[in-house]
Amino acid sequence: MTKQELLNQIKTKKSFLSVGLDSDIEKIPAHLKNAEDPLFEFNKAIIDATAEYCVSYKINTAFYECLGSKGWKSLEKTVDYISKEHFIIADAKRGDIGNTSSLYARAFFNHLNVDAITVAPYMGKDSIEPFLAFKNKWVILLALTSNAGAMDFQFLQLEHSKKKLFEKVISKSKEWGTEENLMYVVGATQANMLTEIRQIIPDHFLLIPGVGAQGGSLEEVVKYGMNSTCGLLVNSSRSIIYASSGNDFAEKAEEEAMAMQKQMENLLKSQQLI
Amino acid sequence: MTKQELLNQIKTKKSFLSVGLDSDIEKIPAHLKNAEDPLFEFNKAIIDATAEYCVSYKINTAFYECLGSKGWKSLEKTVDYISKEHFIIADAKRGDIGNTSSLYARAFFNHLNVDAITVAPYMGKDSIEPFLAFKNKWVILLALTSNAGAMDFQFLQLEHSKKKLFEKVISKSKEWGTEENLMYVVGATQANMLTEIRQIIPDHFLLIPGVGAQGGSLEEVVKYGMNSTCGLLVNSSRSIIYASSGNDFAEKAEEEAMAMQKQMENLLKSQQLI
Numbered sequence: 001m002t003k004q005e006l007l008n009q010i011k012t013k014k015s016f017l018s019v020g021l022d023s024d025i026e027k028i029p030a031h032l033k034n035a036e037d038p039l040f041e042f043n044k045a046i047i048d049a050t051a052e053y054c055v056s057y058k059i060n061t062a063f064y065e066c067l068g069s070k071g072w073k074s075l076e077k078t079v080d081y082i083s084k085e086h087f088i089i090a091d092a093k094r095g096d097i098g099n100t101s102s103l104y105a106r107a108f109f110n111h112l113n114v115d116a117i118t119v120a121p122y123m124g125k126d127s128i129e130p131f132l133a134f135k136n137k138w139v140i141l142l143a144l145t146s147n148a149g150a151m152d153f154q155f156l157q158l159e160h161s162k163k164k165l166f167e168k169v170i171s172k173s174k175e176w177g178t179e180e181n182l183m184y185v186v187g188a189t190q191a192n193m194l195t196e197i198r199q200i201i202p203d204h205f206l207l208i209p210g211v212g213a214q215g216g217s218l219e220e221v222v223k224y225g226m227n228s229t230c231g232l233l234v235n236s237s238r239s240i241i242y243a244s245s246g247n248d249f250a251e252k253a254e255e256e257a258m259a260m261q262k263q264m265e266n267l268l269k270s271q272q273l274i
Numbered sequence: 275m276t277k278q279e280l281l282n283q284i285k286t287k288k289s290f291l292s293v294g295l296d297s298d299i300e301k302i303p304a305h306l307k308n309a310e311d312p313l314f315e316f317n318k319a320i321i322d323a324t325a326e327y328c329v330s331y332k333i334n335t336a337f338y339e340c341l342g343s344k345g346w347k348s349l350e351k352t353v354d355y356i357s358k359e360h361f362i363i364a365d366a367k368r369g370d371i372g373n374t375s376s377l378y379a380r381a382f383f384n385h386l387n388v389d390a391i392t393v394a395p396y397m398g399k400d401s402i403e404p405f406l407a408f409k410n411k412w413v414i415l416l417a418l419t420s421n422a423g424a425m426d427f428q429f430l431q432l433e434h435s436k437k438k439l440f441e442k443v444i445s446k447s448k449e450w451g452t453e454e455n456l457m458y459v460v461g462a463t464q465a466n467m468l469t470e471i472r473q474i475i476p477d478h479f480l481l482i483p484g485v486g487a488q489g490g491s492l493e494e495v496v497k498y499g500m501n502s503t504c505g506l507l508v509n510s511s512r513s514i515i516y517a518s519s520g521n522d523f524a525e526k527a528e529e530e531a532m533a534m535q536k537q538m539e540n541l542l543k544s545q546q547l548i
Contacts, residue, residue: 024377062370062377068385069346076342091345095394096367097337097421103336111342119367120394122416124423142396147371149398152446155438159431165439172426 001115002136003180003205009055009085010230012195014265014274018056018089018207019257020237021046021078021213022063027242029249039064039074042249044081046241050255054260056087058235059114079112085205087233088114089140089207095119098126109134116140118185118207121169125176139182143170143197146187146268154178170200177202186225188216188234194224205231210237218260222267230273236260275361276410277454277479281533283329283359284504288539288548291361292330292481293531294511295320295352296337300375303523313338313348316523318355320515320522323528327535330361332483332509333388353386360387361507363414363481369393370497372400384394390414392459392481395443399450406451413456417444417471420461420484440467444474453477460499462490468498479505492534496541504547510534 010016025033028042035041047057059078082088094104094117101119108117109131116138119128131139141271144154144166154166161168170184186197188210197206206225210216211234217220218234226232240260246250268274284290295317299307302316310313321331334351338345356362368378368391382391383405389513390412393402405413418428418440428440435442444458460471463485471480480499484490485508500506514534518526542548 005437022374060370060374062368062374062381065346065381066377066385068350068381069343071381072343072346091370093370093394093397094336096334096365097419097423099287100296100334100336103340107336107339107342107345113341120367120396122394122396122418122427123367123421124426124428126421126423128423145371145397147397147400149400149402151370152398153396153443154398154440156442157433159433159436164435165427165430168430169427 017054018235049250050257053257058089092103102130143184191220211220280471291328292509319524323524324531327531332363377402417458465494
């Protein structure tokens with residue numbers, strides 16, 4: 001998907017919501033557990049219920065890998081089921097030396113055929129470039145994450161440049177891609193850092209996880225992170241997909257997604273973007 | 275596998291060789307490509323040919339993931355096929371927020387049942403701890419990698435501590451685990467840094483990739499990186515598994531692995547470790 005197509009989807013749906021398919025075999029409703037492929041049945045119902053209100057699905061690969069090849073089958077079926085109007089993110093946090101990253105790129109962009117993959121920056125340029133070589137596919141690079149461990153290394157102050165590590169990761173890596181193939185992960189719990197980040201990358205899309213169960217605020221994210229074309233994908237996982245653990249899980253997920261979409265519509269209007 | 279069991283294997287086999295199963299569907303001998311599971315057939319032959327000369331197998335997950343669920347099946351069969359005397363490393367470079375890392379730990383330590391997984395440090399403590407919670411399983415944390423991109427962030431000089439980022443990653447993370455469950459990746463192309471690294475972690479095992487096709491020298495690695503109990507696993511992938519692309523690929527792999535083992539035996543003797 002191109003940047004323009006993604007922006008068109010945001011305008012059409014009046015939403016910049018990404019629904020996170022963190023589908024945990026231990027948390028899905030009991031009545032689905034006897035299905036032949038419980039994760040896929042759960043995802044299908046969640047996708048049917050939320051497709052109208054979101055522009056993206058983010059699939060956290062760990063939830064599928066913990067079931068091995070069977071889980072990867074559910075992952076493949078889920079990606080196939082999502083309409084091509086949605087921007088599909090494999091939240092896989094991969095990254096390796098060049099020739100290995102090329103294989104991960106093949107895995108996610110050719111075999112699975114998702115639009116974007118999250119990538120960890122530690123191994124530098126040649127670990128990221130193979131992903132950027134795919135046309136109309138995206139790298140979403142970890143910049144500042146939403147977890148407590150973000151404090152351990154990402155905030156380290158560097159000598160000479162006086163930057164923090166995450167700022168250096170952003171300023172260096174933006175030379176490797178463009179606004180058409182490179183986004184950044186910035187946790188919603190780090191909304192106070194968005195002003196600094198927008199000074200380095202005013203125009204890139206940001207993927208913001210951590211709104212909802214992890215405690216981030218949508219208003220703050222928009223206030224400090226939205227740019228002149230929107231430039232945000234805000235992800236919610238648990239607060240939508242586990243809104244209910246009963247037979248009504250899909251209806252409750254729909255209600256949650258619709259409520260998020262309404263909130264986003266108001267925010268887009270307040271920024272005169274729709 | 276415990277540290278003592280690994281050391282026993284090293285003494286018994288007179289080897290600290292890890293064979294990297296970077297098994298590429300596009301590079302394996304033509305006569306195997308029509309097999310029902312070509313990657314597994316290739317691995318089986320390589321394992322049979324090299325098991326006597328190595329103490330470890332390192333499986334690079336990218337080579338399997340690029341075939342999707344089918345590749346994961348080959349990965350599962352390969353792990354099952356390797357004898358429990360060998361230390362099995364999933365070179366997967368995972369790492370995510372705590373609850374997601376727990377699922378990756380389940381994927382690799384419960385479902386696949388490997389001994390160790392490589393993990394990227396960028397997301398900090400809570401991204402690594404869930405792996406360390408598994409008894410007799412290991413985290414192998416990326417410290418200093420063998421690729422050109424290692425220069426981009428790993429060598430950044432930090433303010434205050436005057437350390438480089440990779441040194442900080444090592445000194446901080448060693449508080450999270452022990453010599454019994456935490457190793458570090460240090461590329462063989464970075465042998466000149468091993469003296470500094472051994473000052474921070476004299477007793478931890480190091481996994482050293484990059485000897486062979488990537489140009490690292492085994493003598494230098496041993497000179498600067500070996501400790502009083504050995505403390506090294508040196509990995510070779512391409513130079514062993516693709517020693518020949520013909521029908522004799524397994525014999526040639528055996529010859530290469532045997533040559534590496536002999537070299538290692540001499541080095542272990544020269545250090546009076548056997």
